[in-house]
Amino acid sequence: MNPSPSMVPARQYRATVLSNRPVSTGLIHLVLECDAPFGFLPGQFAMLNFTGAQRRTFGRPLSILAGEGLRAEFLYRVVGSGTADLSRLVPEDEMTLLGPLGTPFPDRPEDRDAVLLAGGVGLPPVLAWWDRHGRETDRAYFGGRDAGDLPRELLPAAWKMSIDRRQDGDDERLFEGRVPELARTDLAATGRGKSFVLSCGPLLLLQAARRLATEHDWPCFVSMEEHMGCGYGACKGCVVPLQPQPDSPDPWRNATCCQDGPVFDADDIVWNRIL
Amino acid sequence: MNPSPSMVPARQYRATVLSNRPVSTGLIHLVLECDAPFGFLPGQFAMLNFTGAQRRTFGRPLSILAGEGLRAEFLYRVVGSGTADLSRLVPEDEMTLLGPLGTPFPDRPEDRDAVLLAGGVGLPPVLAWWDRHGRETDRAYFGGRDAGDLPRELLPAAWKMSIDRRQDGDDERLFEGRVPELARTDLAATGRGKSFVLSCGPLLLLQAARRLATEHDWPCFVSMEEHMGCGYGACKGCVVPLQPQPDSPDPWRNATCCQDGPVFDADDIVWNRIL
Amino acid sequence: MAGNAERNPVKLPPWWTLDPVAEFRIGPRAFPGRIWTASGCFAYGLSGHDIASSEFDSPYTGLGAVVTKTVTPAPRSGNPMPRLCELPHGALNSIGLENVGYERFLQETLPELERRGVPTVVSLAATRPDEFGEMCEALQSTAAGYEHWHGVEINLSCPNVAEGGHDFGRNPETVARCVAVSREALPDRALLAKLTPNVTDVAELAAAAAEAGADAISVINTVIGLEVDLESGLPVLPRRYGGYSGPGILPIGLAKTDEIVQKTGLPVVGVGGIRTYQDALKYFALGAVAVQVGTAQMEDPFAAARVARDLTRA
Amino acid sequence: MAGNAERNPVKLPPWWTLDPVAEFRIGPRAFPGRIWTASGCFAYGLSGHDIASSEFDSPYTGLGAVVTKTVTPAPRSGNPMPRLCELPHGALNSIGLENVGYERFLQETLPELERRGVPTVVSLAATRPDEFGEMCEALQSTAAGYEHWHGVEINLSCPNVAEGGHDFGRNPETVARCVAVSREALPDRALLAKLTPNVTDVAELAAAAAEAGADAISVINTVIGLEVDLESGLPVLPRRYGGYSGPGILPIGLAKTDEIVQKTGLPVVGVGGIRTYQDALKYFALGAVAVQVGTAQMEDPFAAARVARDLTRA
């Protein structure tokens, strides 16, 4: 693979909400204006927190969907109290942002096409990579729960989509089933040469992405999710078990999801310690 | 004195802010609409608290200025974080209210005129008594810091007012000095028969009121202020030292400010344990 | 109470199968419910009696017991004011066990509680272990026939009383002695030992109490804390330290409850930081047989009633 | 950080006369300031090095010391995930002392801290008292010439490490032994003993540490706590208990600091619940000579720098 792309230093920003609106039944698109220019590499994330009485002990990690000038964009789903509070923010509300953080997806190896697999809120880092590096010969797949869950306005026309179950009246082009099946079917139909796989989404998706890559002997990079405290490598609260160093007696070694990750080479992860 | 007036039972209310606006440089007039009819006796107070994230461990005791139908009115000064948050409430915000609480000022003994002394945020209970019981032969005095501090729109025309120091352009009728001096001067000028004294305000004012009463051999009732936890006699957090029971070896006995008070017969209090 | 969060619909987890307002036993006694008020936060159980609400008949609705303010052999006037200090996540108190003494309590208060049908646990503290026995005997001889007096909680854990209060709850032998003399005098009432969290090993003390005859353990009493007045740079409370209570101590109460349940298997009545039904559920999840609501009851006289209501499956 | 409250103008009380970014001594050593970061909340002191802000040159601006993550004789992989749980008033952690081992720390990390000029206190933990001596000797032989290595904090207080971690900080003799062997190996660096609050009498332990040669006491480490997952009814952390830290433990840290100052007069470095300059002032009001910012540093890498700035009189 190419060497790691050059990093934008992390910064603590004060940010103002520009917009915060649903783009599908389950996904909300948050656009912030930062108090200084914001840059990032696809796969990186930021820790977001509230100000005033709503402020939490820890920020909330969200992958960066886009960022340019003073703007930083995110896509999230309400799962608990923090994301619920997030969903109630209105323009001009203030937040804090620490980012960009973490190790991004690698750049494209020129001789390979990308195969991108994203599920649900795993979309932002994969879409960010596509926006920066995507080319016609790449293939991208996204899976949602149902047709309403798909953030159509954000999804590029070239992406193929799957949903768990098609309802009457749903777009006929929607694949019924999971993203990996869609990818397999599509790749089989179109044929593939040397590729590499990037994936973000539920654990089962990441594992399926890895199997797909292994079968073809393609490299595979996945973006992992762990509960985080600091987001910048300070607390060891977010470890992911990696294959042991060659000469080590330990059956695994810990990497921080926030600093060494969230993107890992799928072969480095000791999957059976996670699942 | 007359027996204690008949009490309105305390109730836990949900209340909505109707208005919350300054009536002088230092005093804010809060009007709430309760979710059930509200009644009270002058001298009683309520515990107010916020809802949601602003909610405090303990409510804030505020004397009741007025109450009728669903309305409950208060007058307060910003002194700390709770009253600061209170001052930021706007119409339709929600609060909780526990009240009316405590022992009120006594009713008028028919054969006596009232002499009322109030200072600063001690105004509400005294004004409430005046509103309910005041008659032409009563005398009422109120003291503020300066002319701007006087809540003119709430003060009855018959009340005399003092301020610490008169500035150029201030109303000439404002007495320069403290409330007790004003009262002494005025009572000396107008002459007084059998009276009784009610007072609420800073401790020094209460003591001066008591001295005034003692000199004339008038009864004197004062409304005391103590930090409160529960407001309804449950925690013993708000005690005021009273004269010992005749046969007791203890040099004082504790009364709760919230339940036995806040109004006490000034002669019952062991003042030197407070100051 | 009327906080937005609290008005969300109640969601009970599938593992929650108890009925919080059904009878259950602690030792020799059947209690009418599992949600109680904690000692010292609801006076002698009478001062909230007439408070009205549009949601509840009374603050006693659904309560399994009111644990009365701790009484001592002699009346106590308590600590100097201020005795209370609000904290961002709870409160600090240094009431100093102000109480009317157990004699007046037995003459005036307990009969009134019986008359009003308030399920009662009497909290006792003393300066010598034998005094617990004497007070329990007096209780037994006055109130043996009472229907609503269910038990005694011996308070071995007042971090804010200067005269030796510390040592009671810190030494297993003393704990055992206090429990044993009380047990002897109380053949047919529940006997609870209330322990302090301010010790290295609370399970050891719980085991000592159980061995000496306690039917259950109440944990926790307040945590030793201090608050400084920024302006003066001095402690807010005249005695410097106070008892920290309220939401901020919930994780500590849960840990102590769990330690006792795990290491001794004793029935535990969980106390500390409970404001909502969710907080109470956490204690029950760890095996507590009942819970007590303390500080929250001060701000909201219906706090315990609210917990009982919310935990009752429709 | 950018909370409304925190942007209010800083108001320092008249009694505050120290300069938090001036030199002051602890034992044989002059520290460049009184505001430190706490062990375990800022890694080995390097991971925040490149974070930018419009308010500060770096997260190290004004810091008197970074106390590095505790290292042990052998590398440790720590406890199973999840290791962290957010609480309404702080956090619960059960990291389990994951660390690279003191050898790699000495080879790789400490030289880098020295090179970058980060004022450093090295935190050590062990399973046998003598290991403290061995590690201190190794430190001394590697880093005797270092300018920015100011001292050692021996961590006698890890409530979340299973293998005997408890006993270290709970027994005065063990505390004394750990301190004594460390002191012997460290002639010219500050030696701090970090104590756990989860004991009956922290002042007794502080006195034992002082007698054995500690220059100062750091209190408090985390408070034993537990959180329950409502859905499952199980403790959130696989090991059940975790260390409670953050704003909810401030009153406890203040009380322990005061107990030690009052009863022993030792220099105390106050830790626990500090997020703002006001929190820090409370420790200083009680006589602390320095303070450490822990959990707050995780959310805001500039938390300690912010405290130092706000406490500096214009």
Ligand SMILES: Cc1cc2nc3c(=O)[nH]c(=O)nc-3n(C[C@H](O)[C@H](O)[C@H](O)COP(=O)(O)OP(=O)(O)OC[C@H]3O[C@@H](n4cnc5c(N)ncnc54)[C@H](O)[C@@H]3O)c2cc1C
């Ligand atoms: C590197 C990374 C990138 C992420 N990117 C996105 C994204 O782009 N869009 C999105 O919707 N979500 C994303 N997540 C998940 C997101 O962080 C969680 O949904 C969010 O933290 C939940 O917070 P809450 O307060 O609503 O939930 P609560 O359950 O109330 O949170 C309690 C605690 O658990 C943590 N937590 C809960 N769920 C998760 C989770 N799934 N992952 C990590 N921590 C969790 C919270 O951060 C908090 O500390 C990402 C997570 C990581 C680690």
Ligand SMILES: Cc1cc2nc3c(=O)[nH]c(=O)nc-3n(C[C@H](O)[C@H](O)[C@H](O)COP(=O)(O)OP(=O)(O)OC[C@H]3O[C@@H](n4cnc5c(N)ncnc54)[C@H](O)[C@@H]3O)c2cc1C
């Ligand atoms: C019976 C009674 C009636 C009162 N009536 C009025 C009134 O009508 N108008 C008015 O402006 N004020 C009144 N007060 C005082 C008012 O309760 C306090 O100003 C208010 O509680 C301050 O809260 P805070 O959060 O702004 O201050 P903080 O200092 O931040 O409060 C911290 C804690 O101290 C308590 N506290 C602080 N100052 C006082 C005080 N002076 N008295 C009692 N507790 C205090 C608070 O209740 C809170 O528990 C009354 C007090 C009592 C006891």
Ligand SMILES: Cc1cc2nc3c(=O)[nH]c(=O)nc-3n(C[C@H](O)[C@H](O)[C@H](O)COP(=O)(O)O)c2cc1C
């Ligand atoms: C004001 C106050 C007074 C208290 N008095 C007593 C008491 O007399 N006896 C006792 O055993 N506990 C007493 N406690 C402790 C409580 O019963 C309870 O154990 C503790 O507050 C923790 O519960 P909470 O967080 O729900 O308040 C008191 C607590 C408070 C706040």
Ligand SMILES: Cc1cc2nc3c(=O)[nH]c(=O)nc-3n(C[C@H](O)[C@H](O)[C@H](O)COP(=O)(O)O)c2cc1C
């Ligand atoms: C995630 C985390 C890791 C910690 N690791 C250590 C450690 O390795 N050694 C240590 O002495 N203290 C450790 N602590 C305790 C802190 O140094 C500090 O004593 C405690 O958190 C209280 O301070 P706070 O409230 O400011 O966080 C840790 C705390 C946290 C939150």
Ligand code: FES
């Ligand atoms: S979240 Fe703290 S090290 Fe990763």
Ligand code: FES
């Ligand atoms: S405030 Fe609780 S008894 Fe008065």
